[in-house]
Amino acid sequence: MDDEPAYGEVPGTEAYQKRTQDAVPDEVEVVPDGLRSRSTSRVDGDRPITPGGTPIPKTVVEKVDPDTPAYGDVPGTHAYEVRAADAIPDVIVKAPEPPQRKITGT
Numbered sequence: 001m002d003d004e005p006a007y008g009e010v011p012g013t014e015a016y017q018k019r020t021q022d023a024v025p026d027e028v029e030v031v032p033d034g035l036r037s038r039s040t041s042r043v044d045g046d047r048p049i050t051p052g053g054t055p056i057p058k059t060v061v062e063k064v065d066p067d068t069p070a071y072g073d074v075p076g077t078h079a080y081e082v083r084a085a086d087a088i089p090d091v092i093v094k095a096p097e098p099p100q101r102k103i104t105g106t
Contacts, residue, residue, distance in 0.1 A: 027051045058090040066094050 072083030
């Protein structure tokens with residue numbers, strides 16, 4: 001970090017006008033040289049937290065048939081390449097079977 005204004009921090013510029021629409025962070029941590037960031041701490045030991053202290057939720061994917069490749073699961077396809085940019089889920093579960101309807105005669 002230095003004392004020079006970063007892109008979008010100079011009032012009156014087009015970049016500054018765009019930056020006024022940015023989200024405002026909940027918390028900004030300034031870490032002095034030689035010290036470690038406190039953002040590496042964990043709330044309950046297994047979930048990371050945001051800089052504001054909120055635990056990051058687990059990503060759970062529910063698959064209808066985990067044994068059958070889904071769209072984007074087949075290497076070499078365009079969908080596979082695009083899906084590679086997605087976050088890796090923390091948990092993959094099989095979707096529960098829907099309840100069976102009882103058909104009664106009329």
